[in-house]
Amino acid sequence: MKLLVKGGQVIDPANNRDDMLDILVEDGKISKIGRNLKARNAEILDAAGKIVCPGFIDIHAHLREPGFEYKEDLASGTRAAAAGGFTTVCCMPNTNPVIDNMAVARFVRERAKRTGVVNVLPIGSITKQQAGEELSEYADLIAAGCVALSDDGKPVSKADVMRHALEYTRMFGVPVLSHCEDLSLSAQGQMHEGFYSTYYGLKGIPAAAEEVMVARDIILARLTGGRLHICHASTLGTMDLIRQAKAEGLNVTCEVTPHHLTLSDEIVGTYDADTKVMPPLRSQEHIEALRAALLDGTIDCIATDHAPHHLESKDCEYNLAAVGISGLETAVAVVMDQLVNRNLLTLNEMVRLFTCGPADVMGLAKGRLNVGEAADITIIDPHLSKTVDPQQFYSKGKNTPFKNMHLTGWPWATIVRGRLVYCDGSIIEE
Amino acid sequence: MKLDRRKDLLGIKDLSKAEIDQILHTAAPMKDVIKRDIKKVPTLRGKAMVTVFYENSTRTRTSFEIAGKYLSADTVNLAVSTSSVQKGESLRDTIKTIEVMGFDLIVMRHSMSGAPHYVARNTKMRVINAGDGQNEHPTQALLDMFTIKEHKGTLENLTVTIVGDILHSRVARSNIYGLTKYGCEIRVVGPATLIPPEVEKLGVKSYYSLEQAVKGADVINILRIQRERQHAALFPSLDEYADLYMLSPERLTGAKEDVLILHPGPMNRGVEISSTLADSTQALINEQVTNGVAVRMAILYLMMGGAKDEIAG
Numbered sequence: 001m002k003l004l005v006k007g008g009q010v011i012d013p014a015n016n017r018d019d020m021l022d023i024l025v026e027d028g029k030i031s032k033i034g035r036n037l038k039a040r041n042a043e044i045l046d047a048a049g050k051i052v053c054p055g056f057i058d059i060h061a062h063l064r065e066p067g068f069e070y071k072e073d074l075a076s077g078t079r080a081a082a083a084g085g086f087t088t089v090c091c092m093p094n095t096n097p098v099i100d101n102m103a104v105a106r107f108v109r110e111r112a113k114r115t116g117v118v119n120v121l122p123i124g125s126i127t128k129q130q131a132g133e134e135l136s137e138y139a140d141l142i143a144a145g146c147v148a149l150s151d152d153g154k155p156v157s158k159a160d161v162m163r164h165a166l167e168y169t170r171m172f173g174v175p176v177l178s179h180c181e182d183l184s185l186s187a188q189g190q191m192h193e194g195f196y197s198t199y200y201g202l203k204g205i206p207a208a209a210e211e212v213m214v215a216r217d218i219i220l221a222r223l224t225g226g227r228l229h230i231c232h233a234s235t236l237g238t239m240d241l242i243r244q245a246k247a248e249g250l251n252v253t254c255e256v257t258p259h260h261l262t263l264s265d266e267i268v269g270t271y272d273a274d275t276k277v278m279p280p281l282r283s284q285e286h287i288e289a290l291r292a293a294l295l296d297g298t299i300d301c302i303a304t305d306h307a308p309h310h311l312e313s314k315d316c317e318y319n320l321a322a323v324g325i326s327g328l329e330t331a332v333a334v335v336m337d338q339l340v341n342r343n344l345l346t347l348n349e350m351v352r353l354f355t356c357g358p359a360d361v362m363g364l365a366k367g368r369l370n371v372g373e374a375a376d377i378t379i380i381d382p383h384l385s386k387t388v389d390p391q392q393f394y395s396k397g398k399n400t401p402f403k404n405m406h407l408t409g410w411p412w413a414t415i416v417r418g419r420l421v422y423c424d425g426s427i428i429e430e
Numbered sequence: 431m432k433l434d435r436r437k438d439l440l441g442i443k444d445l446s447k448a449e450i451d452q453i454l455h456t457a458a459p460m461k462d463v464i465k466r467d468i469k470k471v472p473t474l475r476g477k478a479m480v481t482v483f484y485e486n487s488t489r490t491r492t493s494f495e496i497a498g499k500y501l502s503a504d505t506v507n508l509a510v511s512t513s514s515v516q517k518g519e520s521l522r523d524t525i526k527t528i529e530v531m532g533f534d535l536i537v538m539r540h541s542m543s544g545a546p547h548y549v550a551r552n553t554k555m556r557v558i559n560a561g562d563g564q565n566e567h568p569t570q571a572l573l574d575m576f577t578i579k580e581h582k583g584t585l586e587n588l589t590v591t592i593v594g595d596i597l598h599s600r601v602a603r604s605n606i607y608g609l610t611k612y613g614c615e616i617r618v619v620g621p622a623t624l625i626p627p628e629v630e631k632l633g634v635k636s637y638y639s640l641e642q643a644v645k646g647a648d649v650i651n652i653l654r655i656q657r658e659r660q661h662a663a664l665f666p667s668l669d670e671y672a673d674l675y676m677l678s679p680e681r682l683t684g685a686k687e688d689v690l691i692l693h694p695g696p697m698n699r700g701v702e703i704s705s706t707l708a709d710s711t712q713a714l715i716n717e718q719v720t721n722g723v724a725v726r727m728a729i730l731y732l733m734m735g736g737a738k739d740e741i742a743g
Contacts, residue, residue: 195627197626198628199631200543200544200565201543201562201600271547318542318544319563320542
């Protein structure tokens, strides 16, 4: 089976490519990249006017299976990913049971192969049951296909446990993904602490709740030489700490989410629980700091923190609502519309933050268009305008504060291992 | 916009000065009704209202209930602790159940900020917020403003000091939103841990020193201090709190001679207010309660719509 992607603008930051090129895909692999390619018996995908990129990678998603299939499962979550332009998704271990052993990790991989439409790479838990006490069996988890370790939404509160995780993972070279939150500072908090928490009368979560833990983890990375990655970095202080750690040469990386780059705490005033997320939406000065850090290289990648929830856990009192945003299907369009189209980020930089950026964080041989390698390709239509309608999501989670926003620049086609799985608004089933 | 055009009363934040004036203006004749021998007008005959309190309260709930009854509305209390909420029913379903019984208006108190806003979005009934979490308590602020206006003749350009746990206080917030619309100088004073972040952006001045904060004040509004806050390490003890912030006649020396003392109740005598002050003529605490009924009558009247001549008579 051959597929010829023709006439698009190919942007491949890892290979310094930005040119009008064709890509020929054969047997799931890229066989040629060049001008005016011709191939017999190839299906032609006309990409004229589109942007052709290495497959986008989301290193932070919650696909909920096993255990919470009413929120999302590997079938729906991977279709949401494909519709959102992602060819690879790393899924967090906060499932039930937790991905803290080989059996669950294998289940996720095999189930994703059977029911999913994109590459799914599981993340194992740092500690058994994500309980923050004993280390999970990392060698087993990695043998079963885990690409990183994280206790996800449960911060590793004990410094010595984090220290040992950063030390022990040195044997394997995988990153430890840290959700930085001092639980005593964030307790009962509903939104970012600042003027708007005062104005709306909701208990605030200070930026310091994140920053004290980022500082601790960076100090532990220095102590251990471990490979530390900060999840969903959201504050000005976090950016300063990471910038400093990188300047010092520590092995520290970080991700930001599309929502922290674009939405401020002001929108919480409707008490619509779709705005409730951890870390919380911050104030404008933090948004500005994140945007500045995107440009100076402090931020390694954009990740969705896709957190689908069922209706009942969001359709309720703000304090009772679950935290999280269903983000896979809006991430690219939000970044295109709010940053690229407003000249706050170049197209090339955006592609880097979704491709080789995340691949390098996870140590994956992905995120670039190389002849002979798996044909994971994302194609964006920079002119397509659409209003976000969560009811049209492939994800079971309709929870998004971007609902009803009109955005320009959407994923148009997604090719995973040579197969066109999403094109022009629809998932293409096998 | 006038209140009678508004579906809900959720906060002072979104009221215009004209709406506040309309409520205060309407409350005056209502107060006369309370003083009559026959305390009943037929204005809201055939209207039904329900009070749903997800948080304990005696005076606010009773005040709403009697306000409705004086106006001849049918008034029902839903006792939340004994209702299906205890069986795990969602707020949305509870409200829907009430709505389909035919109520015109719901008065709701909830421990969580924004709960009435959520309810208002999901029901055809009119919603009055009787206090939501740390957000707003609009009818309390309106009765405070009514009381101040009765005594001072105006609300314009007064100096009002609010003392105590500003951080957790919906009474403080609603008073700030209301009085700043009249050009008042609002001062908030309390322990540093109980002053909310960036409170100055609400147009108020914040103080740690009680003495400085009451200097030249026309009105002092004293908030109830809750013992739980001590356990959350927000202040060391009620004794230390009283040493620093308890209002007593001796501590009023810097205030205006005719300073008014307000307290939303219930009081902790000897903690935030001394007994001598609480029982003095400057303290309007009981009058606030009466005015509360009048202001709530005005709001119910404006929201559920009665013919105006029936009140005047």
